[in-house]
Amino acid sequence: MGHKNNISSGSRKGAKLSDGLAHDQDHSRRNFLRNLGILGTSGFLLNKLPVNSLAMSPLTAALADGDESRVLVLIRLKGGNDGLNTIIPIHDFGTYQSLRPDIHIPRADAVDLTSTLSVHPQLEPLSTLWNDGQMRVVQNVGYPDQSLSHFRSSDIWATTSDASETVSSGVFGRYLNDLYPDFLSAPPETPPAIQIGGVGNLLFNNSDNFNYAISTENPTQLYEIARTGQLYDVEDVPECSYGEQLSYIRAVANTTFRYAGVLAEAFDAGENSAEYENDRLGDQLALVARLLRGQLGTRLFVVELDGFDTHAGQTNAHANLMNSLSKNVAAFYDDLSDGGIDERVLSMTFSEFGRRVYQNGSQGTDHGAAAPLMLFGKGLNGNGATGGLANLQNANNGNLNFEVDFRSVYATVLSNWLCIDADLVDSVMGQRFERMEDLGLYCQGVTNTRTPDPATTIGMKAYLSGGDVVIDYDLPAATNVGIHFFDVSGRKLSSPFQGRRPAGQQSQRVAMSSVGWSSGVYIVSLEVNGRLYSSKLGFFK
Incomplete structure (x- = not known):
């Protein structure tokens, strides 16, 4: 189940370290927490893959109000997929061949899905999904500038922002504090979203740059978690200051792995019956299928296939990637079908950009603009291609002009597949984007009335200053307020203030001497009108 890590007892078992040596090696609690990724995030291995649990956001929370059986699997093609060698431009094959004399796909090798739509030969395993009405292609996807x-x-x-603006919050983390501000003290029992194999990005950040994807670079065995209910042994440590610190860190880690049992139970209850490729994407999709077949209630998954930055030697590298994508997606839906849940799952590829129309001097392609994405699943209600054919003649400096804004695809999938109320989708996206009815996705009349109320945004922050805990927040109106402290397991420690506060900017201080905290990580929660706004805070003597 993987390699040794820094917080496993491993070779240190039974060892004695002097206080001086521990100090010299700078085994401070704060550095441990930061370096191991425990301070704010955590994760573990499942079937040899790192698993990150994405915390609750208004969007993921709203899934429970839509069609709760539906699942979305996002397949990230990391690095910028070459769309022209994925969906072959047979409508202008002569131009395509002349611009790519060494790396084009020969016309005889392209797999024809229709008289106008042909794909890379390594995508042939997807033909069955296409013929069964379970695959659609959206061409020329991108965004302005x-x-x-x-x-x-x-x-x-990740943020669905315009290219001209910089937004630090992701589409899934943006409104966390508006609708579910008490996540830190009252997390959901089941992770509403999971990212497997790959670090989180801004998709999961809120406006305070708090990453709600739980991840670590040093995961350990899942079955030890499931068997004992904890991740690390807090007793088997050296008898010195370093051992005390190590025990503390392990205790913090144990409390943060709160979804381990749920995932282990689903993993044990599920199974795989399809043949995946023995590669990274195959491992990820097999795990998703097994968890879903084990009745895990998670609605949103993100998996990743890396290697699409094909600046050189593209032909073989891209073919291998296409082979992995097609065979593993086909196996994934075979697996879901065997489990009787294939109607519930929609999958969609995405990549940060496409590639240039012409090949470069290294028999590869450089960063480009528009590219196709593919969707899979019975929920598509038939096959088809959306978006115009690639216009090679009108490429701008070798960049294809985009026709379909990726945010329209997002909005359509969220509204018409996950059945989230249109107003909430627009709020999460930051503006309204046109829905694409030609994707064949329908919601059967399910609506969602939960929408964020900007007037309830408190903007609470907690930090240490001069021996005090300072809580800053902004009240839209005079109201009753409570301040509560929790440990990282969610156990309430104290409520140092409860009373009425006026409207406007507030800053309250609570003396650390009156709190009585020992070194550790805590949660400071502000209660306003029955809702909790929480912030994680580390205190180290």
Whole structure:
């Protein structure tokens, strides 16, 4: 189940470390927490894959008010997928071939789905899904003023912002504090979303840059968690200051792995019956299928296939990626079908950008603009292609002009597949985007009336200053307020203030001497009209 990590007893079992050595090695609690990813986030291995649990947001919370059986699996093609070698432009094959003399897909090798739609030969395993009405293609997807930067474009896809604005919050984390501000003290029993195999990005950040994806670079065995109810042994540590610190850190880690039992139970209850490729994407999709077949209630999954930044030697590299994508997606739906749940699951590929129309001097392609994305599942109610054919003649400096805004695809999937109320989707997206009725997604009349109320935004922050805990917040009207302290397991410790406060900016201080905290990580919660607004705070003597 993986390699040794820094907070497993491992080779340190039974060892004695002097206080001086512990100090020299800077085994401070704060550095441990920061370096191990425990301060604010955590995660673990499941079937040899890192699993990150995405916390509650208004969007993911609203899933419970829609069609609760429906699941969305996002397949990230990381690096910028070459759309022209994915969906072959047979309508202008001569131009395509002349611009890519060494890396084009020969016409005889392209797999024809229709008389006008052909795909890479390694995508042939998807033909069955297409023929069964379970695959659609959206061509020329992008956004205005494509940045051509991996990092910036990934942020735009995550935040749904315009290219001209910088937004630090992601589409799934943006309104967390508006609708579910008490996540830190009262998390949901089942993770509403899970990202497998790959670190989180701005998709999961709120406006305070708090990442709600739980992740760590040093996960350990899942079955030890399920068997003992905790991740690390807090007793088997050296008898010194370092051992005390190590015991404390392990205790913090144990409390943060709150979804381990739920996932282990679903993992044990599920099974796989399809043949996946022995690669990273195969492992991820097999795990998603097994969890869903084990009756996990999670609605949103993100998996990742890396390697699409094909600046050089593209032909073989891209073919291998297409092979992995097609065979694993086909196996995934075979697996879901065997479990009788394939009607519930919609999958969608996305990539931060496409590639240039022409090949470069290294027999690869450079960063481009528009690219296709593909959707899979019975919920599509038939096959088809949306968006116009790639216009190679009208490419701008080698960049295809986008026709479909990716945010319209997002909004359509959220509204018409996950059945989230249109107003809430628009709020989460930041503005209204046109719904694409030609994707074949329908909601059967399910509505959602939960919408964020901007007037209830408190903007609470907690921090340490001069021996005090300071809680800053903004009240839209005079109201009763309560301040509560919790430990990281959610156990309430004290309520140092309860009373009425006037409207406007507030700043309250609570002396640490009256709180009586020992070193650790705590949750400070502000209660306003029965709702909790929470912030995690580390205190180290």
